[in-house]
Amino acid sequence: MLVQANVEDTRLGVPEYAIEKLGVEGIEIKWGQGAKSIGGEVKLPTLERALELKGRGYLVHPDPEDAAVQEAYKAGGIREFETHARVGRVDEESFLREVERLRRIGAKYVTLKTGAYRAPDLARAVKFASEGKIDLLTVDGAGGGTGMSPWRMMNEWGIPTVYLESLLHKFLSRLDEKGAFIPSCAIAGGIALEDHIFKALALGAPYIKAVCMGRATLTAAMVGKTQGQLIEEKFGKDSGYREALLRTFIGAAQLRDKYGEDFERIPPAAIAIYTYYDRLATGLRQLMAGCRKFALNFVSRDDLIALTREAADVSGIPYVMEADMEEVERILG
Template sequence: MNLQRPNANDATRTANRSRDVVPMSGLCSRCVDGCTGNCEVFKATFRSRELIYPGPFGEITAGGDKDYPLDYSHLNIQGYAMGAKGLPEGVSASPDTATFPAVDTETEYGWEKKVKMRVPVFTGALGSTEIARKNWEHFAVGAALSGVTLVCGENVCGIDPLLERDSGGKVVSAPDMDRRIEIYRRYHEGYGEILVQMNVEDTRLGAGEYVHKKHGLETIELKWGQGAKCIGGEIKVASLERALQLQERGYLVTPDPSDPMNQAAFKSGALKEFERHSRLGFVSEEGFFNEVKRLRDVGFKRITLKTGAYGLRELAMAIKWGSKAHIDLLTIDGAPGGTGMSPWRMMEEWGMPSLYLHSAAYDFCKHLADKGERVPDIAFAGGFSSEDGVFKALAMGAPFVKAVCMGRALMIPGMVGKNIAKWIEDGKLPKTVSQFGSTPEEIFVCWEEVKKMVGADEMKNIPLGAIGFYSYAQKLKVGLQQLMAGSRNFRVSTVSRKDLMSLTEECTKVTGIPYVMDAYKEEALAVLNS
């Protein structure tokens, strides 16, 4: 069975001419001399390296679509006809008390100084990609209103056109980072937080020191990797001057903008953009501990770590070293991942898929816990978009997993809300939206909720993308409440691996979750034999 066919995908804006395609190569079964395209080989013939990336940059997000042998759809959620775990102290379980709106979806993470969230989800790293920059107001206000953590990704200081550095190359002014932090804090009410991610270039720039000194930020995130790729972050740059500026700041920029050959190609119009890349990190146990200590000495109260779809060795390192360093949250991001810009074939073909990676993570966490070692709070990431996925992730990793990191799924409502505002302004609401009304008050179910939170006078300052984000977060919350109530869990902390069943024996082998025909079999026989 073919799991992923190369050479044509909407992400790269390509398609096969033939209806019949060779599964492994993705080439048409009959390749015609004179074909006008538009498979990837055809297009790469003249656009070359441009075909490595999804596009157009700044206008899309992309997610890998390889159909792995196992994923979270191979798990189903248990439901029970009796019981209620996690009701408030003193409340006895009954049909009048154990209602789904009574389910508490709050969660918290942190080694000592905890951060509470109203819903057990938070954003993926929204960093230097154009899609994150231009939609930041919608994402940030939405996350603050929803009471969830917002992750400001890598390279935000480094690519700021208005960045100012001292004689040692350290940040002294980064207006875009200032803007991002201030927007989130404007509507933050004690739930969730904004944390900033650091990579090699951010560390060299002193981005961590800057955000702590200027903004008093309490949490910083070290980045080892992500699910979408096993190299550093990337953006595209549409001007020669900007490419040279980023190269001067120490970034790897390709093709080399200082090369006269590439400058000539750009000026002729053949070369339309440059790529800014981050460097590969090199982790070691001593280096990791030293960096955690350094950041604590800077003044950060919490240190988190994001790691990607690496193999078992790196996974074990992240969990074990995170435990020894008392990190506050470890986010484990599985393949294929989502992105604003990552190499497309890398997204499709590298790394441990989420279910396999998360199963191993649970095993490793349990291994440490069984030895009496405390495990850092864990978040799972990699392909989640709905409340059932959140429930499954919490249950799969229980009791270690506290939340789910959602990348593209939490970005979409921000973009949709923003576009609704534009369509209203232009008088061009599509029927998919206009069927519900013609004004924001009519279109957004949660409009009045947000108005109650911020006040009627403040609503004019709330971007519609933020209301979209909040609306989607509420959908996740209510859907999760229903699933939790059905499995008789009235707090996130009571969700357990017993609340899942595997639909295939292969899934049981990988996850350790009982096969559907074996789950609760002993309890069933006890009833029959009573």
């Protein structure tokens, strides 16, 4: 489990608290995300909470201390507030110093997450991650986001995941050729299905070791929570409730057999996530079998072809009408 630290978190001492008081072993330095080029955003349902967080130094919009805003809130014109984290700036020296500091206070794993910024900023992330020998570099492309972002920014800002991952592969390959340290990498940004996972791993091979899935996982959880509420409204918590769970979630029977009486403690949202991930795992195995790749570390860029010239130019993956032609010539003579 990683605890993320943005500008506000670092200023408030979140890494120190997580490591020293909670026993957290991994801290993720957060430069940004694929959904937006500004810091984190959190909705606040009450004026009191907005005032509390502004008093702690957070940026709150609209300003809860403004008398006109307070009047509009009391009249029902303003129903919620939102906090925005301060935007950060970074250079190599300060980044390496922070990595060293986190390790010194007890972090066993230090990772970096960056967003869908321009190519020079991605190059900085790759170079700094290599110099700092961090444990994981996560690159989040545009097209993702959980919805907790300014809507137009989430839809229109940033480099899309396929383009960003293609740049990432190019930059990592360049450092690899120089013999530099290459951190394990993960890719994120709108990944939701097993074919997305396969393509993301293949396009970034051999450097991409994992994919990150936020919105898709949250969607499964929210659907599961809603279904659980509907089932409880109809059946209460008696045997009819348990039977309805088994009918609704194909993974419920597996979890019941594995956990026995403790199955009752698993919320429907968690059952839904388990069922969703089980579906992804099954589909991914099928795609891997189709490529005759029986472990993830064997998935490679050779498993992909580009269906358009533009896709080939962007990714470096061979165009479909030119791929494998040397082997074709050997076969046909």
